[in-house]
Amino acid sequence: AQRVTQPEKLLSVFKGAPVELKCNYSYSGSPELFWYVQYSRQRLQLLLRHISRESIKGFTADLNKGETSFHLKKPFAQEEDSAMYYCALGRSFSGGYQKVTFGTGTKLQVIP
Amino acid sequence: EPEVTQTPSHQVTQMGQEVILRCVPISNHLYFYWYRQILGQKVEFLVSFYNNEISEKSEIFDDQFSVERPDGSNFTLKIRSTKLEDSAMYFCASTTSGTVLTDTQYFGPGTRLTVL
Known part of the structure; x- marks a missing residue:
């Protein structure tokens, strides 16, 4: 079974402060991990995926298989980063489809 | 940029009534999914659909639920007898x-589906 845990429901930081949104996963295979973001009144959208090892909007996330973690980090928070952030684990199936399991989400609130 | 669209944005229904939620996927996409999110809870996978067949469904997706791609553009989720x-x-x-x-x-x- 696959499971994604985000321990914090709400994270409040001041503008300019570092941000770390925690995510831990449980999966017996080789995980494909993602971060999705949902800004107020907008749809869920992919922020980044671990396989790309990219930085999007200043955010990065490193997969740590030893700690089964995929924490999202940004060195300096901006007000426009305020949103719901969901960690997700994806799997591809031989039947030709993919299945994504989401964490419960963390609301990031950046205080001006 | 093409987008997935859904209608209606908000549906209010009485318990026991049937509802149909509509989706128009991006035109060249082939795999379709429904998820649900109960208020305050996580986004949960319901069903995946490809080539006019269900690929996988979760335990949530019981006999009250069905999906269909009736006309090559729409992808619908039907709940036969809604519960609170x-x-x-x-x-x-x-x-x-x-x-x-x-x-x-x-x-x-x-x-957003609200069942009264």
Whole structure:
């Protein structure tokens, strides 16, 4: 079974402060991990995926298989980063489809 | 940029009534999904659909639920006899392929279903 845990429901930081949104996963295979973001009144959208090892909007996330973690980090928070952030684990199936399991989400609130 | 669309944005219904939630996936996508999110809870997978068949469904997706692609553009989720606990935000998503390695699920804006 696959499971994604985000321990914090709400994270409040001041503008300019570092941000770390925690995510831990449980999966017996080789995980494909993602971060999705949902800004107020907008749809869920992919922020980044671990396989790309990219930085999007200043955010990065490193997969740590030893700690089964995929924490999202940004060195300096901006007000426009305020949103719901969901960690997700994806799997591809031989039947030709993919299945994504989401964490419960963390609301990031950046205080001006 | 093409987007997944969903209608209606908000549906209110009486318990026991049938509802149909509609989605228009991105036109060249082949794989379609429904998720739901009960208020305050996580986004949960309901069902995946490809080539006019269900690929996988979760335990939530019982006999009250059905999906259909009636006309080559719409993708619908039907709940035959709604229950109070069906109240949630329902998201449709689509992808071009079945692999998470290279492909992204594009989500619609969601339909908020309220069962009274």
